[in-house]
Amino acid sequence: MKTYLVGGAVRDRLLGLAPGDRDFVVVGATPEAMEAAGFRPVGRDFPVFLHPDTGEEHALARTERKSGRGYRGFVVHADPAVTLEQDLERRDFTINAIAEDADGNLVDPFGGVSDLEARVLRHVGPAFVEDPLRVLRAARFMARFAPLGFRVAGETQALMRGMAAGGELADLVPERVWQELSRALASARPSAFLHTLHEAGALDAVLPEVAALYGVPQRAEYHPEIDTGIHTGMVCDMAATLAPGDAVVGFAAMTHDLGKALTPPAEWPKHIGHEQRGVAPLRALCERLKVPSAHRELAVLACREHLNVHRLFEVRDRTVHTLLERCDAFRKPARIALLATVCEADKRGRLGLADVPYPQGPELLRLLDAARAVQARDVLREGMTGPAIGEALARARIAAIGRARSEPVT
Numbered sequence: 001m002k003t004y005l006v007g008g009a010v011r012d013r014l015l016g017l018a019p020g021d022r023d024f025v026v027v028g029a030t031p032e033a034m035e036a037a038g039f040r041p042v043g044r045d046f047p048v049f050l051h052p053d054t055g056e057e058h059a060l061a062r063t064e065r066k067s068g069r070g071y072r073g074f075v076v077h078a079d080p081a082v083t084l085e086q087d088l089e090r091r092d093f094t095i096n097a098i099a100e101d102a103d104g105n106l107v108d109p110f111g112g113v114s115d116l117e118a119r120v121l122r123h124v125g126p127a128f129v130e131d132p133l134r135v136l137r138a139a140r141f142m143a144r145f146a147p148l149g150f151r152v153a154g155e156t157q158a159l160m161r162g163m164a165a166g167g168e169l170a171d172l173v174p175e176r177v178w179q180e181l182s183r184a185l186a187s188a189r190p191s192a193f194l195h196t197l198h199e200a201g202a203l204d205a206v207l208p209e210v211a212a213l214y215g216v217p218q219r220a221e222y223h224p225e226i227d228t229g230i231h232t233g234m235v236c237d238m239a240a241t242l243a244p245g246d247a248v249v250g251f252a253a254m255t256h257d258l259g260k261a262l263t264p265p266a267e268w269p270k271h272i273g274h275e276q277r278g279v280a281p282l283r284a285l286c287e288r289l290k291v292p293s294a295h296r297e298l299a300v301l302a303c304r305e306h307l308n309v310h311r312l313f314e315v316r317d318r319t320v321h322t323l324l325e326r327c328d329a330f331r332k333p334a335r336i337a338l339l340a341t342v343c344e345a346d347k348r349g350r351l352g353l354a355d356v357p358y359p360q361g362p363e364l365l366r367l368l369d370a371a372r373a374v375q376a377r378d379v380l381r382e383g384m385t386g387p388a389i390g391e392a393l394a395r396a397r398i399a400a401i402g403r404a405r406s407e408p409v410t
Contacts, residue, residue: 001029003058004084004099004107011095014116015148024051024058025087025099028080031060046076061087064127085109092134093141093156094122115153121145122153132168135160136180136206139196143184146192157200164202177206178289185250190240191233194254198229209281210254212261217269224351226269228260235349242341251295252302252342253349255282259303278303298335301327302342309343312360317402320367321394329368340364363409370404371397 009022026034031047039049039058047060062078063086084107088097094112106113110124121141128134138152138160152160163169184193194210197203203211214229225231232254239246239253259278263271282303286296308315308323315323329336340361347358379392 001033002027002084002101004101006088006099007091007096010098010100010106011112011116014098014113022056024056025061025084026058027061027082027084027087029060030080034058034060047078062090063087064090089125090127091124092128092131092137094124097124119145119149119151120153121150121156123156123159128156129159129163129168132163132172133176133180135163135169135197135200135202136172136177139193139200139202140180140184140187142196143187143190143193146189152196160200160202164200164205167205169202169205172206174289178291181207181289182247182251182295185236185240185247185254186245188240188244190236190250190254194229194233194236207285209258209261209285213257216260216263218260218271219269222350224353228257231350232257234351235345238349238354239342239345242345243338248295248298249338249341249345251291252299252338253345255285255299256302256306256342256346258282258285275304275307298338298342301335301339302346305339306343306346309339309360309364310347312364317398317405320401321371321398324368324371325394330372333368333372336368337365366409367401367404370400374400 003024003026005022006025007023009019012019026049031041031049034047034049035041038052040052041047041049042057043049043059046062049058049060050056051058060078061082061084062076063082065075065077084099088099088107088109091097094110094115096112097108097110098112099107101107111122115122121138123134138156142150142152181193184190187193194203194207197206198211198214203214210229210232213232214227216228217226218228218231220226223231225234235253235256236250239249243249255278257274257278258281259274259276260271262277262281263274279300282299283296285291286299291299305323305327308319312320324330324336327336327339344358344361347360348354348356374393374396376389376393379396380389381392384392
């Protein structure tokens with residue numbers, strides 16, 4: 001019985017990154033021996049145990065054999081005779097197929113260390129094609145590691161294209177797609193996730209609403225990058241810069257322009273009304289992937305309102321108040337800061353505009369604070385009924401917005 005540290009913990013240490021969870025593989029053991037040593041079994045699909053002191057996961061060495069379609073179509077074989085090399089061979093990428101023993105010695109049968117040094121994401125072996133989830137994992141790893149200079153190996157790209165063309169990704173369940181997508185959106189370069197899937201011909205199977213944006217032109221004076229798909233990736237990256245690790249903001253950034261895919265080509269490069277057009281495909285995407293409500297709600301707001309926020313300095317006080325009401329800002333003020341961040345990402349996520357200021361964001365928050373300072377008790381008069389109170393409160397808040405706009409910004 002021998003224990004090895006494996007996977008991401010080894011990879012990230014070699015890359016000089018902060019360590020995350022540590023996973024171990026145990027060679028030459030049985031479930032009974034693990035339990036006798038005090039480990040607690042937790043694995044449902046294959047033998048996994050929690051260390052009695054550290055709580056870290058220890059999995060028995062195993063092999064996997066394809067038995068059906070999809071990422072669950074595998075027969076798992078765990079046995080004391082399974083070697084470390086056999087266990088590593090079933091893994092997705094060479095950089096994840098490195099093990100380290102208790103003395104710090106590396107076991108690297110598939111050249112993972114060399115690929116780390118060369119910044120290459122390469123599949124371990126031909127069994128890669130048996131699991132369609134690995135296409136999404138490749139894209140998600142690129143969202144994390146592209147800033148370090150990583151690229152997908154050409155032979156791995158070819159396998160991914162073949163899997164996408166063969167319809168394998170149709171077997172992915174929504175929960176797993178969302179899991180990989182949300183992690184990618186919380187990474188440093190979400191555009192690499194979209195780009196990797198797009199290059200593999202897989203984006204249409206996973207996010208058809210986003211895939212439809214590629215090749216759709218925009219007005220060059222507002223969007224020097226022109227292509228809406230490219231713009232979407234740039235907005236996602238800017239959102240990751242403004243709100244690191246925030247997948248709620250990232251999802252809204254990714255979906256804010258879905259309506260541009262529905263603009264009739266005869267109207268290109270203009271996209272009049274794309275904000276309203278985008279809500280229906282956005283809701284369909286959220287329904288299909290079972291997107292959490294917090295992500296969905298902010299995304300709908302950003303899709304519908306981002307142009308209105310951009311025009312904040314051009315509209316009347318009453319229009320600002322109506323915008324805040326539509327966003328339910330007086331009951332849920334925290335969402336306005338998130339909306340402002342998404343709108344800033346949209347404005348700055350354009351070719352050559354990454355460093356432009358976005359005063360609309362802080363101004364929107366300042367006007368919200370001014371309006372929220374007015375409460376119902378401030379306008380309540382004897383004999384007032386519900387509708388009259390609401391009207392008086394709205395008038396007072398509009399007036400407060402006007403006063404705030406006339407004051408110098410400090």
